[in-house]
Amino acid sequence: MDGDQDAELQALRARRMAEMQAQYGGGQEDEKKKAEAQREQELQKNSILSQILDQAARARLNTIAQVKPEKAQKVEGMLIQMAQTGQLGGKVTENQLKSLLEQVSQVTQKKTVVKFDRRRHAVDSDDDEYG
Template identity: 55%
Template structure:
């Protein structure tokens, strides 16, 4: 009788742990659901923050430069969370934000030419 009760308690505890931590088989599905929820949350925040034309411009940017669009989206979401936005951002406002992000992330490359003088046969001095 004690063994049956102990087995029942173990089974119940195992079910609680699997429900709490997730079944390893369902882990990939859980991650996919989390990504989908995060994506929906980002889209809803951006829909509240941007007007229609600004949203279209951001979507066009995402097609060409997905990393820069992601940076701008993160910047806008952060500003919205801290209450730094007064209302919906227009297309011109988004362009200004794009310029700010571009200036912050712009990598300055310098090219240095090291020119060496090569002696040709025409340039040699004749000592006749």
């Protein structure tokens, strides 16, 4: 009976190892497919943007993408949508891009309030003693 149990245990281990390898290998393939799809999407986006933006506007958008990537993504999405719906008459100039950026800034602008509690930090000129 010892031989039968060893054989069953070996078979079970081999099956489990094969399952684990299939899961791990499948995960790598999924990641490769996702990365490839993301690269393809990025190429399509860049192709569309190069068709609808003039050179100066494209340069400004690239500069903004380096500083504020989320803002640039919103503007790129808006531009692509406008191009797909036929709202753009020709290539977008730098001035048109500036006005679009201003619109996005007004919508996404966050109001920051800074409160300073003097008592909490014990900064009071009355507490100063000299002498």
